[in-house]
Amino acid sequence: MSALTTKNLALHLKVERFPYLQPFQISGHVFTETAVLVAKLSDGEHVGCGEGAGVYFLGDDIGHMIAQASSVREAIEAGASREQLQALLPPGGARNALDCAFWDLEAKQKGRRVWELAGLDQPKALRSTLTLGASSAEKMAKAALAIDPQAPVKVKLTGDLAEDIARIVAIRTVRPDAWIGVDANQGYNAGTLAQLLPVLVQAGVAQLEQPLPRGREADLDGIKRPLPFVADESAVSLKDTASLVGRFDAVNIKLDKCGGLTEGLAIAREARKLGLDVMVGNMMGTSLSMAPSYLVGQLCDIVDLDGPTFLLRDRSPGVEYREGMIHCPDEIWG
Known part of the structure; x- marks a missing residue:
């Protein structure tokens, strides 16, 4: 099986907002919507998608996620791999969106499921x-x-x-x-x-x-x-x-x-x-x-x-x- 093709990838970033049915309260916070960063990686034939919602208690909001993801656009479009991404960005919503987009793209390129690539058993409910x-x-x-x-x-x-x-x-x-x-x-x-x-x-x-x-x-x-x-x-x-x-x-x-x-x-x-x-x-x-x-x-x-x-x-x-x-x-x- 050939390795994931990462050369000549195009990265598209989009912000989407999903309001809640009603305010959601926890200790110290009330939430009314989730703003997510959607990352799409395209090789011209296949598109891999991932979503990041950030980490509110670490200040990892939508603006922070966009800035982080944008900072590695050049490296990703130049051929950086999912493995290299782990060192390019710290943990957080931006890396989550990009990491999951890489997994999704690789699965589509190889005609397999992510669970297979990850060495897992077939998922069950x-x-x-x-x-x-x-x-x-x-x-x-x-x-x-x-x-x-x-x-x-x-x-x-x-x-x-x-x-x-x-x-x-x-x-x-x-x-x-x-x-x-x-x-x-x-x-x-x-x-x-x-x-x-x-x-x-x-x-x-x-x-x-x-x-x-x-x-x-x-x-x-x-x-x-x-x-x-x-x-x-x-x-x-x-x-x-x-x-x-x-x-x-x-x-x-x-x-x-x-x-x-x-x-x-x-x-x-x-x-x-x-x-x-x-x-x-x-x-x-x-x-x-x-x-x-x-x-x-x-x-x-x-x-x-x-x-x-x-x-x-x-x-x-x-x-x-x-x-x-x-x-x-x-x-x-x-």
């Missing part, structure tokens, strides 16, 4: 969480009843201990048999976390994502973990993975954080070697973002790929959600 944005306990309980009853439930917290406890109790009351995970999005400190943990255990919560702020990981030393702790903001790229051992039980891989499918797969495999569980998440992109993440999901214990469910409109064709599962048609990407 995955059980995916559906996320409840932070709101009042009453509204979140109603939302928990309105979503697919077969889907695992992910609950956004805000760091307000009393309100978060009320949210958890209300949701567990109306969904007594559901798998529930909570995401603190850096909203707690060591003191308030100690008060939250017994509530999570009593409510049968399955996992806690990112309890403390990024940069405060050492504060977890000595804290007993009565349920799995999942690193999100603390785990941006491959180089962060080893430092999670002993403080977290799992890593949440997001392709926008780590800069694409290439590094996402590397993190999943390295995490396994280190004895960590693996989760795949998303930065609220469209189905074009979910498709490569879906491949990482084939290696994961927990899957959180519900971004398109928050959008007023998604791409067509798009991923499908039914009976608690996400299905990703081949036509979307790869």
